[in-house]
Amino acid sequence: MPLAKLDDPFYLDGRSACACGRHANAAHHAADAAANMGKSLPASKASPPALTDTETLTEGFVAAALLRAVVPDPATRRDFLRAVGASTALAALASVFPLDIATALAQDKPGPIEKPELKVGFIAITCATPIIMAEPLGFYAKHGLKVEVIKTAGWAVIRDKSINREYDAAHMLSPMPLALSMGVGSAPVPWTMPAIENINGQAITLALKHKDRRDPKQWKGLTFGIPFDYSMHNYLLRYYLAEAGLDPDQDVTLRVIAPPDMVANLRAGNIDGFLGPDPFNQRAVFDGVGFIHLLSKEIWDGHPCCAFGAGRDFVEQNPNTFAALLKAIIDSTSFAARPENRKDIAAAIAPANYLNQPVTVLEQVLTGTFADGLGSIVTVPDRVGFDPFPWQSMAVWILTQMKRWGQIKGDVDYRGIAEQVFRVTDAKRAMAELGLTPPASVYKTVTVMGKTFDPATPDAYVASFPIKRA
Numbered sequence: 001m002p003l004a005k006l007d008d009p010f011y012l013d014g015r016s017a018c019a020c021g022r023h024a025n026a027a028h029h030a031a032d033a034a035a036n037m038g039k040s041l042p043a044s045k046a047s048p049p050a051l052t053d054t055e056t057l058t059e060g061f062v063a064a065a066l067l068r069a070v071v072p073d074p075a076t077r078r079d080f081l082r083a084v085g086a087s088t089a090l091a092a093l094a095s096v097f098p099l100d101i102a103t104a105l106a107q108d109k110p111g112p113i114e115k116p117e118l119k120v121g122f123i124a125i126t127c128a129t130p131i132i133m134a135e136p137l138g139f140y141a142k143h144g145l146k147v148e149v150i151k152t153a154g155w156a157v158i159r160d161k162s163i164n165r166e167y168d169a170a171h172m173l174s175p176m177p178l179a180l181s182m183g184v185g186s187a188p189v190p191w192t193m194p195a196i197e198n199i200n201g202q203a204i205t206l207a208l209k210h211k212d213r214r215d216p217k218q219w220k221g222l223t224f225g226i227p228f229d230y231s232m233h234n235y236l237l238r239y240y241l242a243e244a245g246l247d248p249d250q251d252v253t254l255r256v257i258a259p260p261d262m263v264a265n266l267r268a269g270n271i272d273g274f275l276g277p278d279p280f281n282q283r284a285v286f287d288g289v290g291f292i293h294l295l296s297k298e299i300w301d302g303h304p305c306c307a308f309g310a311g312r313d314f315v316e317q318n319p320n321t322f323a324a325l326l327k328a329i330i331d332s333t334s335f336a337a338r339p340e341n342r343k344d345i346a347a348a349i350a351p352a353n354y355l356n357q358p359v360t361v362l363e364q365v366l367t368g369t370f371a372d373g374l375g376s377i378v379t380v381p382d383r384v385g386f387d388p389f390p391w392q393s394m395a396v397w398i399l400t401q402m403k404r405w406g407q408i409k410g411d412v413d414y415r416g417i418a419e420q421v422f423r424v425t426d427a428k429r430a431m432a433e434l435g436l437t438p439p440a441s442v443y444k445t446v447t448v449m450g451k452t453f454d455p456a457t458p459d460a461y462v463a464s465f466p467i468k469r470a
Contacts, residue, residue: 113144114318115168118325121152121161122171123227124355125259125277126365127198127306129345130386131171132355134332136348143328145321151353154258155228162311163189169310169325171197175398177309177421179230184407190312193390194326194423194430197306197333201365201384202233202296203281204240206273207266211291211374216244225257225265225274235401236299237275242467243449249405249469266290277305278365278384279357284373286361291373295383300448302385304394327430329388334436336386342366388431390422393443393455400458406469414458 071077081089122128132149134140140147152158155173162170163186177193179185206213213219219241226234238248248254257265262274267289274280275296284290296303308329315322335341346362349355355362364370368383395418402408428438443455453461462470 111320113321113324115321116144117146117148118168118321119148119150119166120169120171120325121150121158121167123155123158123259123277124151125306126279126349126355126362126384127201127277128171129336129349129366130197130329130333130388131308132349133336133345134328136354137332137335137345139328139332139335140325142331143324145324145328147325147328149354153260155231159186162309163187165311165314168314169308172307172309173228173231173233174304174307174394175230175232175235175402176228177307178395178398178417179402179407180309181421182408182417184402185230191309191421192312192315192423192426193307193309193395193421194426195308195329195333195388196304196390196394197308197329197386197388199302199304199385199387200295200297200382201305202236202275202277203292204237204273204275204294204296205262205266205281205284205290205373206293207269207271207290208288208373210272214293216241216246219244219272220246220251222272223253223255223270225262225271225276226254227259227262227276228256229407230402232296232303232305232398233275233277235398235405236296236303238405239401239448240275240294240299242465245467247467263287263289279355279361282361282365282370283357285371286358292370295380297380297382300446301382302446303448304391307390323426323430326426327434330427330430330436331434333386333388334434339367339381388427389439390424390427391439391442391444392418392422392424393446393453395422396443396455396458397446397448397453400453400462403458403470404462404465404468412458414455 071080084092120131122131135147135149150167152161152170155176158167158170158172159176159180161167162172163180172193174193174196177191180189180191182188210222224237226237228234234254237254241248241252246252255271257271257274257276259277259280262271262276262280263284265271266274266284267287273290273293281290281292285292296305308326310322310325336345343363343366346359346366350357350359350362365384368381369377369379370383372378392415396414399408399412399414399417403412424442431438445452445454447453451464462468
């Protein structure tokens, strides 16, 4: 009998402990099942990659080492496995020990950074704070990188420059990597999204002439700006309007406008309002042309907005560079999450090569004490938050809205797509290496305007809305 078999704690009396008999042991079986169960894109789209042999072997090694530590006596261990089965034993271990993080860390063999000089595109909005501030505050340099952050005009330009490899990575709207991977709005390109940049931090801003028109049921015929079709702004505004009984495709006009142009369009009367990113909601107040009707957190408190994204080919070709870049951004995000740092951050990102905004405007956004444009000073400390964890339930919600409004057709493999694009394992590994504690779960229920969203039942959620295109 091979020594490797004798050394395998899942091995029982000359037979495999794998239930199907096709794998070396239960750990290999579980790793293979996790890699291939429910993770395929629709038939017309690219399939996610299966685990490599190295990944499978590493997961098996980690599980074996843990089992030996928990049940060190070989005879007792065999009796235990006969009683409960290897798969059950592995599941029990996984329930109390983060096998995915341990496996990722076991695979991590620090090597040289393949590409130390990088170009990262961004849009000049406060959602991009972690990506922008990581340059002047030294987070990229701390992790061995020299990064040029490049101000970009709009989201379509960000997408196209990223696809064309003019940027190594980019600040993106959180729905964009999903749309890119599925080929919605562009040719399909496998994309990854390992970190959310910000939560909340958006608002519905109206022209001052509408200060007595606060009920959205009175908004029929109005024109609103949104930054991109594949954006949380589009989906949240549509949701808000539909809850008021308005069909966003028939009762109002939605116009895509680059965020830096929103205030000028509001001033010129080209739009009646916008659901857009800061600092432009606060800038409309600062310039005396608009007021903040509603913060986006009042629609969904804790919603994702922007994200850090990179093409899968960049990740695969430059794994050490990608790991360093992700750690730098999560490190920066963790710094931005602390309220005591917000004023310093406002000063760091205000210059012309970054946001090109008055520091006082950025301080109002980042500290949550701000003028609302109607004569009041309001304090909302969590007006914007910074939390990097890419909850896969957030991706499922985004996909339900893409389905609801007709951007994607047919059956949708919600979980498979979410798990392929929102790279939780990468985020968990980077957070653990930085001394941060990632959530144990990757899915959670949320409440949007009083309605509970359960990521386990996405089709029922879509069907529950009376106003939809699906």
